[in-house]
Amino acid sequence: MEKDDWASMSTAALWELYDEVTTVLSRRMAAEKAKLEDRLRRIEGTAGAQPQERARRPYPPVLPKYQNPKNPSETWSGRGKQPRWLKAQLRAGKKLNDLLIDRPSGQKRRRTG
Numbered sequence: 001m002e003k004d005d006w007a008s009m010s011t012a013a014l015w016e017l018y019d020e021v022t023t024v025l026s027r028r029m030a031a032e033k034a035k036l037e038d039r040l041r042r043i044e045g046t047a048g049a050q051p052q053e054r055a056r057r058p059y060p061p062v063l064p065k066y067q068n069p070k071n072p073s074e075t076w077s078g079r080g081k082q083p084r085w086l087k088a089q090l091r092a093g094k095k096l097n098d099l100l101i102d103r104p105s106g107q108k109r110r111r112t113g
Contacts, residue, residue, distance in 0.1 A: 062078075
């Protein structure tokens with residue numbers, strides 16, 4: 001179709017053309033998606049089966065290294081995100097070494113489990 005043809009068409013005719021185009025496009029997109037998903041399943045080697053999620057490796061628990069002096073029940077192992085109480089202590093001027101848990105010299109910090 002030429003641009004002049006589009007300009008001379010009525011609004012109703014343009015909407016009808018729009019509906020036809022969107023119908024054809026949605027059918028083709030669905031067929032293409034199905035074809036790509038099938039191809040992906042074949043690549044993964046699980047044609048027809050749902051992919052299984054891998055189980056995470058269990059990590060052993062770790063003894064805490066740092067303790068809140070204001071509330072001794074609050075501890076942190078030094079892994080992951082710093083807790084709020086630790087950030088507050090650091091902002092107040094304390095150092096991480098000030099918050100270390102005192103252990104007897106014979107007892108080392110080690111993993112449990």
